[in-house]
Amino acid sequence: MEFLLSGVAAITWQQLVMYGIGGLLIYLAIAKGFEPALLLPMGFGAILVNLPLSGVLNQTMEGVGDVNGIIQWLFETTIESSEALPILLFIGIGAMIDFGPLLSNPKMFLFGGAAQFGIFFTILLAVLFNFDLNDAAAIGIIGAADGPTSILVSQIMHSRYMGAIAVAAYSYMALVPIVQPFAVRLVTTKKERLIRMEYNPASVTKITRILFPIIVTMVSGLIAPQSVALVGFLMFGNLIRECGCLGSLSDTAQNTLANLITLLLGITISFSMQAEAFVNAKTLLIMLLGLVAFVFDSVGGVLFAKFLNLFLKNKINPMIGAAGISAFPMSARVIQKMGLKEDPTNHLLMHAISANVAGQIGSVVAGGVVINIVSQILKNMA
Template sequence: MEHSGNFLTFITDHLQQFFTYTAFANVTAGHIIMICVGLAFIYLAIAKEYEPMLLIPIGFGILVGNIAFLPGLKIGIYESGSVLNYLYFGVLQGIYPPLIFLGIGAMTDFSALISNPKLMLIGAAAQLGIFGAYAIALLLGFSPSEAGAIAIIGGADGPTAIFLSSKLAPELMGAIAISAYSYMALVPVIQPPVMRLLTTKKERLIRMKPPRSVSKVEKVLFPIIGMLLTCFIVPSGLPLLGMLFFGNLLKESGVTKRLADTAKGPMIDIVTILIGLTVGASTQATTFLTAKSVGIFALGAASFIIATFGGVMFVKIINIFLKEGNKMNPLIGNAGVSAVPDSARVSQVVGLEYDKTNHLLMHAMGPNVAGVIGSAVAAGILLGFLS
């Protein structure tokens, strides 16, 4: 009888011990909040189709990262030796973003930009969002490195944001990446009011000349010259710009179809899964839910608004110097923030609201891909000055 009593105590003790290992015993309000955020991301991705390729892995990653556990079991993403920690290595060391850029290069057609090179300048103007956010971040008391890492959210480029924050402020990377991807998904919500506010009805109806056809030689030369010129100016942007243009050369050379297909297909898919999941998992409530994260989200919104402002206003200013017939529709200015192709799609949708026959998509793709180059150059500059 005594023996059975001991056995019962043994069972209850171990059940109690087991309970301490479960997430129910370790969960905090922060974890619950983050799980709700993750569920919201998954909902937006499935129900609203907002950037599902990114929001599903990130959203699920947030769920994975916020399962509360007892430290020391080599489970968490921040615990050395855990599987998630190994996968997170690619984020921490900035390995994944250049690989994603390789895929982006292999799937991007720069024809719109080559046919009308002045659209490149819109891509440069929209980087104003980065430096506007940098100034505000400094005013809010962030350190220079943190301010630089947060500011890159305005580039609307997830891989670039992850790359730069892993170098300048690794502790803020989760919040920065989540903020960047969230606002990229929300581009159709954030940009149109700013675009409408800054343009007149007459400007929104401007029709642009159709782009000229681009020869193969030009397409092949673009990645080579583009890489040499931009990297000579900003060598610190080499990992991103080098891979972007390399991917594009694989595509345009026409003789490396298999490599281009791999870069833009299976490889970018694998890296997207890994980067999305691990970035999501890095938002462990214990490290993520801080006042700084809230500040980063606020700054992210500000940077997107400033970037849109920069792009649209730049087109309006340039139009003053252009002859009638050569003018650009300021509604393509927003596409200078690089969120490809969402911001170009916003230009198209808003343009069609005012003229059902005025298709701006092809014109907007020019500044859109220029924005990718511009934000990588801007990241290189911030890295050069602040690291």
């Protein structure tokens, strides 16, 4: 009996907290529908890795020797040593995205850059809160509301807070319908939110659709070489979609591949959610800084649209700027809903989608730029 109860006796209060966090993530996934494909495995994984002497982690057993745990093996193999899972997920994401609305309205590319302001602002803020520069860089990327990019940057930067960063990034992806309307209303007037925008899309040829992912990859690679893995796999997935001769592979990438990798990524990232590393004041601060980054990304896009309106004859509804974050297609839907609430006849969806897909590119390029800059700074400091 004593042997059977030894596990219960070994539970710490920090592990109890993690059981609560795991249960909360599962609840949000099932009851609220917040990113269930990822939050559910993350929540269940958080419970698994925090069981005393958990068999999913490497350990030494008396009379047996060293035993490899499946979650630790997955983490060390597919994230720590190769970043394979988050990178491969971009193939599926790229196959899901139709860049046609963006290509027919190229000025929306600007919002994919403007809405990354919060990333760089939060990096500076995190440094002021005494985070190491590599950790600050990973924390700032939370603002893009792009989980795979956040995970990848935190791994490349060897951040000690990958678990907290992943939870924050995916939480704010799920909370886009709650947080973003608040941020938008904070910096817009009702008159600005009522601005109507006509949608007259130009035709986009098939050759343009095919050349676009190739050109974006080459340009991004030359400007920010560290973004090649991110942008390249995203654009490769889109090329599969647009080439017209790989329909079944495109469907597989969008559904089977993306879903399988998302599930594995969720339970694998839970390795970094072990209680001793996760339950501390730094984790709470990371969540708050991530919220700041997310809000300032949205606000940055809105303010950029308001700046452009000083010079444009045909005004842009500044709410469109907030869709320049990476949370596709949630952010575009939120902006469409906000527009309809202000004026039931004002349809902003296609404009918002254009900015939103630009934000998908902008966030991964921003991730590469951050890696390049921070790596160079750390190299010069060494």
